[in-house]
Amino acid sequence: MTTAPRVDQVFDLDGLLSDEERAWQQRARAFAQERILPIIEDDFEQRHFRRELVHELGAQGFLGMHLEGYGCAGAGAVSYGLVCLELEAADSGWRTFVSVQGSLAMSAIRRYGSEEQKQRWLLGMARGELIGCFALTEPQGGSDPAAMTTTARRDGDDWVIDGAKRWIGLASVADVAVVWARVDDPTGPEGENAAGEGGAAVRGFLVPTTTPGYAATPIEGKLSMRASVQCDVVFDGVRIPADAMLPEASGLSGPFGCLNEARYGIVWGAMGAARSCLEAALERSREREVFGRPIGANQLTQAKLADMLLELEKGILLALHLGRLKERGQLTPAQISVGKLNSVREALEIAHQARTILGGDGITSAYPVMRHAANLESVRTYEGTDEIHQLIIGRALTGLNAF
Structure with missing residues (x-):
């Protein structure tokens, strides 16, 4: 062989x-x-x-x-x-x-x-000595941040934050939380130009997680992302000084700028999960014998492997193209959405096809495929669902906003 x-x-x-x-x-x-x-x-x-x-x-x-x-x-x-x-x-x-x-x-x-x-x-x-989290998504849903209900109001020289966030990665182990909240007075000096994109008077704040009133509780019952931490976070009269505000972030363009950085990483990352699944399926196809020969010698199995490789390499080439655009300062949000939508969608399909080649053993921890498939369901949802990215691409194609 x-x-x-x-x-x-x-x-x-x-x-x-x-x-x-x-x-x-x-x-x-x-x-x-x-x-x-x-x-x-x-x-x-x-x-x-x-x-x-x-x-x-x-x-x-x-x-x-x-x-x-x-x-x-x-x-x-x-x-x-x-x-x-x-x-x-x-x-x-x-x-x-x-x-x-x-x-x-x-x-x-x-x-x-x-x-x-x-x-x-x-x-x-x-250095990894301090951990941060990014508190944007709220319990009612993450796809409409302009509807956030977490507020920050002025009280003397301080800001006081009240509200709740959900699915906040690292919130219970973090040292500092980047918290996005509606400001109470968008017409005042602190709120000037805070409306920004989407018309929401939103500002960002740095909240040390030891601040009284900050409480983060890890979400239980997860069948995905089980080796990481996502939390419910409550802000109950969290008092922080005026200089805790991020001075250069006004409106939703602030958090959206960071989300695009994370979405770019997903374009590449999902292809890593896909590669791992394909490698497991390829190795097993050469070892597992059915009807007297390795299943990798069968045409249907080779067709699956070929299709999986095709989508993996197309996804990596797309990621590389987007990376080169980013390095030139030419990468657009719509292009990032193309990458995020494609990479996660195809990674999930590769995981599902790999599982079929592994047979019953594919649902066990002897192979990484079901773990990757479960994790990718979370990756598919966070940093913009499929539907959100389809609408971003659709807006770029038509010039019409369907949100």
Whole structure:
């Protein structure tokens, strides 16, 4: 029997990458294989978030790696995407951690924060010594942030935040929460121009999670993302000083700018989960014998494998194209939506096809496929559902807003 090449060697992605990009990918792949894969099945089963890996991720330079200064690596968009791909090939939960920490919380502070806020938080977050979360989604739903009910009102020299958020990653382990709230006086100095995109008077605030009135409770009963933490968060008279506001974020353009950073990481990351599923199916197709020969020798099985590889490589090429656009400052929100919608949709289809090749064993933890499929159901929902991205693309095509 001939030796099968690795899935990613059938199409030579390496030939399209720089030495620096390959180095980041190799570092992330080694970390995923050595530090995550040996423990992830048990962590998923036990619903355990392995916090000790956070510092190690920081030591590798992965946290906020696409940002400049303040201890961040200043890596290119493609390098960051490749790291997301390799981490999600191990588990979506750990790519999600890097996204929440770097693309959401750190990006919000780096892009919209004061110099004092950047100095206070970013270096520790880049090192993995501090954890951040991004509190935008509310219990009634995440697709309409303009309808948020969490409020921040002025009381003397302070702000007081009341409300609730849901499905907030890392909120119970975070040191600081980036909280988005409606301001009570959009016509005053603090609210000037706060309406922004969508007409909502929304501002961002940095809330240390030790502040009285902040309470984060991990959501129980999850059948997906079980090795990571998502929470319900309540703000009950949370009092913070005036300088806790992010001075450069006005309106929904603030959180949307961060969401686009996270969506970009998903474009790459979902392809990592897909690759892992295809690799498991390919290996099993060469080992599992039915009717006297490996099932990989059957035409129907080879057709499935070929289709899976086709969509994987198309997805990675799309991610690479978007990365190059991002590095040139030309990437648009609609293009990100094309990538996010395609990558997650096709990753789920690859996971489902891989499961059929694995047979009954495919539903067990002997293979990563069902874990990836379950996680991808969450990835499909957060940072914009399929329907939201279809509407973003539709608006770009027609010039008509159907939201």
